[in-house]
Amino acid sequence: MGEKSVQKKQYILEKARDVFMEKGFKSVTMKDIVEACEISRGGLYLYFGSTEEILLEVLKADADEDDDVFTNRITEDDTAADILTLFLKEQKKELLRKKNSLTVAIYEYFFIHKADKNNMLRKQFDSGVKVIEKLIGAGIASGEFYCENPKGAASNIMYVLEGLKINSQTMGITEEMVDEQLLYIMEGLIIDIE
Amino acid sequence: MGEKSVQKKQYILEKARDVFMEKGFKSVTMKDIVEACEISRGGLYLYFGSTEEILLEVLKADADEDDDVFTNRITEDDTAADILTLFLKEQKKELLRKKNSLTVAIYEYFFIHKADKNNMLRKQFDSGVKVIEKLIGAGIASGEFYCENPKGAASNIMYVLEGLKINSQTMGITEEMVDEQLLYIMEGLIIDIE
DNA sequence: ATATTTTATGACATTCATGACGTTTTGAGG
């Protein structure tokens, strides 16, 4: 597969991403993607065999990028609160770019494949909990945070984020609502200076 | 429409509910429902014109029943904590009856209809927040609870419940995980007797 | 018992997605 071919594959993934954002997963057809890419039916099949295959590659690309973005923005002298705030801000950005979210496509896909209990979603959720738990732990150690049950708090935060995500896709949500909720979370942790 | 017809409609709704629990919304066809009901193609169209129509009637029936169950179980001398616990227990029951949940069907449907910002989902969520906020308020008044921001806490709880719901459908969830999270919520409210 | 209305059936025409296939275009190397 030549250089040009790689570029085209890239191009198809970008266009397909838009389609999945718009329509979720189940109702996306190869035709939809063909039309979004303005290529021919046969042309698409040269690169991908099914919508499932395409979604999985889109998700993979996303995951790689996310990792990059997050790790690259943490500097040595960030405090735990800084990092947690950064983390929540990133989540907020994602939540508010309603059109830019694959949330529903992902849920549709993993609902179909609910059989495997050790799926990607689960792993991401668990690793999210661990990261937050660590951050809270660091915050407690440095005297920034107070928290009796870091693990509970961490999963609480992740569940709230899931709730916000799905709500933003199904019932619309204002920036204010997201802010309120994230603020509530931070207030619960940070030690008041009174 | 005669008596028999009403019964049959009821029967179809029950069978259709099973189908939506199993497959969500988008991928359910009239054929699926026909087969679940063991009736003919034409027979189904006598009662319902589309899967959408059927889902909406199923949801309506569910909502009516839920109202009944909840209001009937609150007695005069329940404390705020009692009622909140009852509320969370009901939610937990729902969460764990994985096979018995229309969560994904509902999300799929309202993702398609996300245009109307005042949809049923939103109303239910808001009313859930209000109920919990009231309960927390009552708990504070009676000295059972401590909470600086009842509204924040109430929506926090609702978001967590949404998160638990969607996770239970897409990544599987153990009773232990649900318990941990609900316990964490209650611990955050109840005043320690130390 | 018979007539009439209600309920049920399954075949049919139609629409739509699929994925394979044969043909045409493109562009790099000789």
Place this chain on the structure above:
DNA sequence: CCTCAAAACGTCATGAATGTCATAAAATAT
């Protein structure tokens, strides 16, 4: 300029879902 393989194209046979309709069966009234 020519050749050839990779890339792109568009058509086609197939299968599945839809909604309608003429007809049959069942229930109810007369």
